[in-house]
Amino acid sequence: MRVSVQPDRFDPAAEMAGFGTGPTTGAVVTFTGIVRDDTGRMQALEIEHYPGMTEAVIADYARAAAERFGLSDVLVIHRHGRLAIGEPIMMVATAARHRQAAFEAAEYLMDWLKSRAPFWKKEVGADGESWVAAKDSDEDALGRW
Amino acid sequence: MRVSVQPDRFDPAAEMAGFGTGPTTGAVVTFTGIVRDDTGRMQALEIEHYPGMTEAVIADYARAAAERFGLSDVLVIHRHGRLAIGEPIMMVATAARHRQAAFEAAEYLMDWLKSRAPFWKKEVGADGESWVAAKDSDEDALGRW
């Protein structure tokens, strides 16, 4: 298990190399979130977080996912600070015996991190800055777990 | 969109590099299937396929997934021939605006390829060879789509 909360850019492909090797792994799922500009006017994404709490919350969910879905490995990387369009924001990787467990664990982690890890996103654009509002649908997604 | 049916080993991390770049991609999901030895007595996995039909079936499902889930990119690699324990069997990657579409498209592709792409797996072990039987649960999984 590895958890990293970092300002530095990372390379999802490089992080995937060597992840989930071992004789009991039959399935690896990765999720990468990328800074997207839907308006054509965004210049950067600024991510604030709660140092100390962030790492602890992510590690708790990573451990919970590993236990619940029988993972042989789990990885979470999440950035903070100022990110340019197209840069990776975060990544989750899960390794399990079977595909369903690997998929479910990755979605479980994404759903919980989205609404429970103390990060706050602000879009910085040509027209000014605005905090990204939490979506009801993200909170609702937790109901399935 | 890229589809490859090949005997050669591939590196999932290297395949992920450069996948799903572009301003409308906010989420990338990858799935990698790996040869697993549950018994401790397996020596290799042999995969037979139906040349010509295999490529066409995979391309059809990749196109269907791209349309249904609004993918900005999709990749499927599937090997045939003799594979050693720990080697990647196949990989699916999906790129979309949002995480739910990327996850669902990857699971959709996996579910359909599992039961509809003309591959047949045989486990080669110290005690002999045996064809892997299709699971009812894999056929049942198609009901959700």
Added chain:
Amino acid sequence: MAMTDPARIEVVYFAWVRERIGLPRESVTTAAATPRALIAELSAREPRYGAAFADPSALRVALDRKLSDFDAPLAGVREVAFFPPMTGG
């Protein structure tokens, strides 16, 4: 058994169907109108076909490389494939 004008068809086998029949493919001249009629005709020939085709519910059929069913018309089809349920992914 449903019959039609005799035609030359490539018949292709995979996995344990191939192993039981002992051939990956063969050309067959047949008047069978459907895959079901074709496996009946082949099964009458030699026991190895009977062993491969004993339980059609354990088999799948593709006509010209498209998954089909055992009662689909064979007219105009050039390649028929018989195989067990797929185990990809």
Added chain:
Amino acid sequence: MAMTDPARIEVVYFAWVRERIGLPRESVTTAAATPRALIAELSAREPRYGAAFADPSALRVALDRKLSDFDAPLAGVREVAFFPPMTGG
């Protein structure tokens, strides 16, 4: 308002709560027994707190870095954080 013995607590703000209050953190000596009592106390001080805390349902609170609720006891807590709903992932 629920009160307890006055204690020195670190109060931490994030995102637009931090921006409205104009501070990332401050030490507060308070007898408030709960986060709800604490925001009432702070809101009475200056309008910028009132602006930040106007709608507690739009806020989240963490006590010693664990997500909690506005009616949890503050006794023994060293760090209280107020922030909007998280937008990670």
